[in-house]
Amino acid sequence: MTKKRQLIFSLVRGALAILIALLVAMLLIFISADGNSFGQRLSATAEAMKQLLVGPLFRINAQGIKFEGKRLADIFAAMIPTIFTGLSVCVMFAANQFNLGAEGGIMLGAFSSALVAIYVPLPKGLHALACILVGGAVTGVVMLIPALLKVKLNVSEMVCSLMLNYIIMYIIKYLMNTAYADKSKGQIQTYPFLNSSKIPALTQASIFTSSKLSWGIVIAALTVAAMGFFMYRSRWGYQIRMIGINQDFAKYSGMKVGFVIVLSQVLGGFLAGAGGGIEMLGRYPTFGWSALPGYGWTGITIAILAGNNPCFVPLAAFFLAYLGKGCDMMATYANVPTQLIAIVQGVIFLFFAAERFLSKYRQSLVVKTANEEIAAKMALAGGGGSLPQAGASGSQDSVKEGGKKDE
Amino acid sequence: MGDEANREEYIVQMKKIDKVYSNGVAANQGVDFNLKKGEIHALMGENGAGKSTLMKMLFGMEQPTSGEIVINGESTVLSSPSVAIAKGIGMVHQHFMLVPSLSVAENVVLGMVPKKGLFIDKEKAVEITRQNAEKYNLHVEPEMRVADIPVGMKQKVEILKALVRGARILILDEPTAVLTAQETEELFRELTALKKEGYTVVFISHKLNEIKEITDRITIMRNGRSMGVYETKDVSKEDISRLMVGRDVILNVQKDAAKPTDVVLKVRNLEYVNEWNKKMLDKVSFDVRKGEILGIAGVEGNGQKELIDMLFNLNVPDAGEATVNGKSVIGKPQAKIREMGVSLVPEDRMLYGIAAQASIEENVISDRCAKKELNKGPLFHMGAIHKLSEQLVKDYTVLCKSPAQQVGMLSGGNIQKVVVAREFSNDPSLILADQPTRGIDVGATEFIRKKLVELSRSGIAVLLVSADLAEVMELSDSLIVMHNGRIVAYFQDTGTLSDEEMGEYMLGLKEQTPEEIRRVCHD
Incomplete structure (x- = not known):
């Protein structure tokens, strides 16, 4: 297929997946909507859909629709951890490594950063940096487990990393409950972070009046740019991508396949871990996560939506954060349960991951291109192109002649 | 032997079959293929000539992009192997599709298991296998585990499996590739016996001796097209090899x-x-x-x-x-x-030679991506890489819009030129x-x-x-x-x-x- 046809196909496919997901959402809302008559339910559904689609950015009331900076800030804030997990999954999936450790990774990164933030006094600025680097490094090292097992013993990195998530979570819970617990508090949490470690909020900008949005979003944007360069402009990213496309080719070309596979997973771990640190220091006064946060799973959806290209991660993250905010709005103003977001996400994910979704349409484009190419070749080759045809017509002749040789 | 008189004789006719795979490869182009009842028909051609694709379509594993399949005079859509089996077509793959941990009998009755209440009736399965083995004169040990039996017997189990399911047309994909000389001889005896019973056999192979020995007619394929159908007795081994590998390319290479x-x-x-x-x-x-x-x-x-x-x-x-x-x-x-x-132009260019979804440029630098002249500090020196790829595309006359084009979208010849450009240019x-x-x-x-x-x-x-x-x-x-x-x-x-x-x-x-x-x- 030509590049243009491929692009058209991806766009059609993506748009259709989202549309179908929204239709499913609409149907579910309609079923669960309040109201006795069909008309009442319909208007309730319309109200809910309005909140879902417009609510994330605008306040809707009797006076009309008004832009709300705080809501946009909330969306940006929600994007910080998922951009990092999205990038993490991109790097690992690009190498064809189905490592699902970003979920445990972001929790481990958050916890390790928290420990540095609580127990290691450092000057302002340097402290936050140290926290983030330690969070990333610890997670990167832990990702050596699935990576090395894969390379040395051919253990499935998917199973290994999936299980690793729960091991990480329970070890952290154990430590929170024992050695690092702030026993003066009623709930399970660590001691508060030292002030020097905190990532300040982005409150200077007037439209962002939300205290939830920290400078972390700027770090995330810079990381996206850096990862874009890494994946598409450096020899390491190049090798990761080539291994992902065709590992035999990479090996034959002389690349160190094992090393690059380990590299991709360690880097993926680092990104998830660093993201955990940034989220922790920018948003919370102390570490209190007692379960997996879910950002890693969202990261997988983002990486798939972005086609493993870091440059598209912010778009995908924005889209999912927007949907999430929309669901919050629906829950608040239209009395629709928040869990609906999981269904909408699930349906979109399903259609993106479904290889055969629209495969007939794709095949028709492929055939069209192939026919055009064959025709072009025939035209180009002129006499040469007619050679195989002579053979084909010869086949019929020979049948007619009862199998006599046609030459 | 007029064509018209023979029409009814064909039990399978594949007409003008085209197949384009989803990666854009046109594996079959306007292929005609037919089978007469009770013949052993050789399907010959090199690797990649399109034989397996054609047979996969006859067995319902792949769908033709266009063309018609007529079985017993009736136009048929073979949407899956089970449809093909119902039509009396069976296929024995080159790499056996058996469950190694189950017994021979269990493999034979797989999917149509005789039951005793909730459980598998193992004795009945053994009985069915034994009866059929005797009937078709295919000697197997019904109670042995497939993992423990020799290759020759595994193949018989596969053939038996197809026959028990009612196959009247057997497709054998390179059946002798894994057999010893004695096993091959035995297989030939069995196939000849089946032929006498009115079974039709398609025999995919590129071993000339075997083809001459056992088959009645030959269809030869090259480059996704049929090169014709021949009576085996009318063509010599030399003719076959010439049609298969082809000498129609006029060599025009001067050398000192x-x-x-x-x-x-x-x-x-x-x-x-x-x-x-x-x-x-x-x-x-x-x-x-x-x-x-x-x-x-x-x-x-x-x-x-x-x-x-x-x-x-x-x-x-x-x-x-x-x-x-x-x-x-x-x-x-x-x-x-x-x-x-050392440079290698690999036999299988799609497997080793290229990364199909990557660009031409990315494919020509795969062996030298760490070289100094293509890197500037931690990043690629994109200028040098563009220059190199443009130069190679020009020197090796790769027909493309630009070096940024995806390699998998090029024609076979141009893909090979990309491989060769890389392998020949690294000194x-x-x-x-x-x-x-x-x-x-x-x-x-x-x-x-x-x-x-x-x-x-x-x-x-x-x-x-x-x-x-x-x-x-x-x-x-x-x-x-x-x-x-x-x-x-x-x-x-x-x-x-x-x-x-x-x-x-x-x-x-x-x-x-x-x-x-x-x-x-x-x-």
Whole structure:
């Protein structure tokens, strides 16, 4: 297929997946909507859909629709951890490594950063940096487990990393409950972070009046740019991508396949871990996560939506954060349960991951291109192109002649 | 035998079949194929000629892009193997589809298990298997585990499986590839017996002797097209091989006499036994010198692939040594082998040669992506990379819109030009060219052949493996012939050789003395 046809196909496919997901959402809302008559339910559904689609950015009331900076800030804030997990999954999936450790990774990164933030006094600025680097490094090292097992013993990195998530979570819970617990508090949490470690909020900008949005979003944007360069402009990213496309080719070309596979997973771990640190220091006064946060799973959806290209991660993250905010709005103003977001996400994910979704349409484009190419070749080759045809017509002749040789 | 009179006789007719795979490869183009009741029909062609694709469509595993399949006079859509089975078509794959941990009987009745209440009636299964084995004269041990039985019996289990499901048409995909001579003979006896009972057999193979021995008619395929249907008794082995590998390419390569100097590649006593216990390399020894093209001729599957794999460490030999400029290549990582100046144009270009979803540019730098001149600190020097890829696309006349175009979207010939551009441009001292022009158009073929001659005359050692007799005879300065994993002949000068003589060596009818063969080692 030509590049243009491929692009058209991806766009059609993506748009259709989202549309179908929204239709499913609409149907579910309609079923669960309040109201006795069909008309009442319909208007309730319309109200809910309005909140879902417009609510994330605008306040809707009797006076009309008004832009709300705080809501946009909330969306940006929600994007910080998922951009990092999205990038993490991109790097690992690009190498064809189905490592699902970003979920445990972001929790481990958050916890390790928290420990540095609580127990290691450092000057302002340097402290936050140290926290983030330690969070990333610890997670990167832990990702050596699935990576090395894969390379040395051919253990499935998917199973290994999936299980690793729960091991990480329970070890952290154990430590929170024992050695690092702030026993003066009623709930399970660590001691508060030292002030020097905190990532300040982005409150200077007037439209962002939300205290939830920290400078972390700027770090995330810079990381996206850096990862874009890494994946598409450096020899390491190049090798990761080539291994992902065709590992035999990479090996034959002389690349160190094992090393690059380990590299991709360690880097993926680092990104998830660093993201955990940034989220922790920018948003919370102390570490209190007692379960997996879910950002890693969202990261997988983002990486798939972005086609493993870091440059598209912010778009995908924005889209999912927007949907999430929309669901919050629906829950608040239209009395629709928040869990609906999981269904909408699930349906979109399903259609993106479904290889055969629209495969007939794709095949028709492929055939069209192939026919055009064959025709072009025939035209180009002129006499040469007619050679195989002579053979084909010869086949019929020979049948007619009862199998006599046609030459 | 008029065509009209025979219409009703055909139990299967595949008409004008086209198949385009989702990766854009046109595997079948306007192929006609038919079967008469009670015949053994050979389907011949090289790897990638489209035989398997055609048969997969007949067995419902793939759907034709266009064309019609008529079975017993009735136009049919074979949407899945189960539909094909219901129509009386059975297929035995080259790699067996059996459950190793189950018994022979359980495998035979799989999917149609006799039950006793909730449980499998094992005795009944054994009984069914025994009865059918007797009926079709296929000797198997119903109670043994499939994992424990020999390959020959596994194949019989597969055939039995198909017959028990009511198959009247059996498709056998390279059935003898894994069998010993005795097992092959036994299989032929059984197939002949089935034929007498009115069964129809499609026999995919590229072994000429077997085809001549057992089949009634032959369909020959090349490059996704049918080259015709022939009565086996009317065509000679030479005709078949000519139709299969094709000599319709007019060779137009000028070359001066070679002036070989020092030995570059030295191979001594390479031995390899494959996973099916077949000896693929048997004490293979030869030298390739600077400035010469040494060709390896032979029917495919006689150890050529294994030999090249060993030289590029895609496989490890059981014994023997291979050195390039005095340094061993056995077991060395590919990066090291490439550092020694070895380039490989791989036989399977889609598997090893390219990353199909990457751009032309990304494909030509795969072996040199860490080189200083292409990097600027931690990042790529994009300017240098663009310059290199544009230069290569120009030098090797790759037909494309730009080097940023995806390689997988190019035609076979242009894909091969991309591979060759990379492999020839990294300053090699030894080029291993394995089927360098297979399945590509005339223009690209001629271009690559000229390049090979040009490079060898500039002082590079070239080892050329090709199933195309014309190619290997006209390009090579000297030639070895492989048969059954052994070198059976060495010709210092290819100019005086005739096709007939070559054919006799290639098919194992003739063999040189060890002294004559030993001349290829220039010690």
